Amino acid sequence: MSIDDTLRKRRKAFEEEFFKREQERLREALRHKHEIAHVKEELKAVTGIDDDAILDRLAELGVHADTLAAIALVPLVEVAWADGKLDAPEKEAVLSAARELGIDPRHPAYELFSGWMVHRPQARMLDAWTAYVQGLASQLDEAERAALRDKLMGRARAVAEAAGGFLGLGNKVSPEEEAALGMLENAFEKS
Numbered sequence: 001m002s003i004d005d006t007l008r009k010r011r012k013a014f015e016e017e018f019f020k021r022e023q024e025r026l027r028e029a030l031r032h033k034h035e036i037a038h039v040k041e042e043l044k045a046v047t048g049i050d051d052d053a054i055l056d057r058l059a060e061l062g063v064h065a066d067t068l069a070a071i072a073l074v075p076l077v078e079v080a081w082a083d084g085k086l087d088a089p090e091k092e093a094v095l096s097a098a099r100e101l102g103i104d105p106r107h108p109a110y111e112l113f114s115g116w117m118v119h120r121p122q123a124r125m126l127d128a129w130t131a132y133v134q135g136l137a138s139q140l141d142e143a144e145r146a147a148l149r150d151k152l153m154g155r156a157r158a159v160a161e162a163a164g165g166f167l168g169l170g171n172k173v174s175p176e177e178e179a180a181l182g183m184l185e186n187a188f189e190k191s
Contacts, residue, residue, distance in 0.1 A: 039065070040058075040059050070113065075156035076097050078156075081120040082176040082177045082179070095117070097159065149188040153184065153185055161173055
């Protein structure tokens with residue numbers, strides 16, 4: 001075998017290895033792109049946010065629909081239990097919001113959530129939610145943070161208004177619920 005043949009074989013082996021690695025890199029990039037698209041669709045369904053830039057940012061941060069779905073329920077449950085009891089209209093408002101988010105008995109967050117309908121969650125759950133939201137909010141720009149806050153807080157306010165007032169008259173939101181709403185909303189502010 002001549003030196004030219006040896007060099008040709010080595011060059012060919014080198015080229016094959018290079019293209020094999022490049023092809024694998026491209027395949028991995030495509031797989032990642034499809035995964036992000038799937039995550040974005042799930043996040044869109046859970047949050048109602050349809051701004052691609054915000055959904056891209058949430059997906060880049062590793063936020064998934066299951067996590068966000070459970071996170072989205074914390075403000076609702078906190079407001080519902082703000083006065084120390086869960087009234088039937090509040091419970092129905094929370095359950096309705098959960099259904100809108102796609103949380104049913106088959107959903108991974110359902111077992112945790114259904115327990116919250118029977119027993120008030122411990123304060124550490126709210127602390128965990130606050131820390132999560134503050135960390136997430138610090139990664140989002142003002143418009144992204146406002147969109148996420150408005151969606152989550154809108155659902156929480158609907159729960160607060162569900163059982164308020166007497167025969168539908170008067171102030172629909174109790175002072176305890178207003179305090180809970182204020183505390184939840186503050187979690188979205190930059191630290």
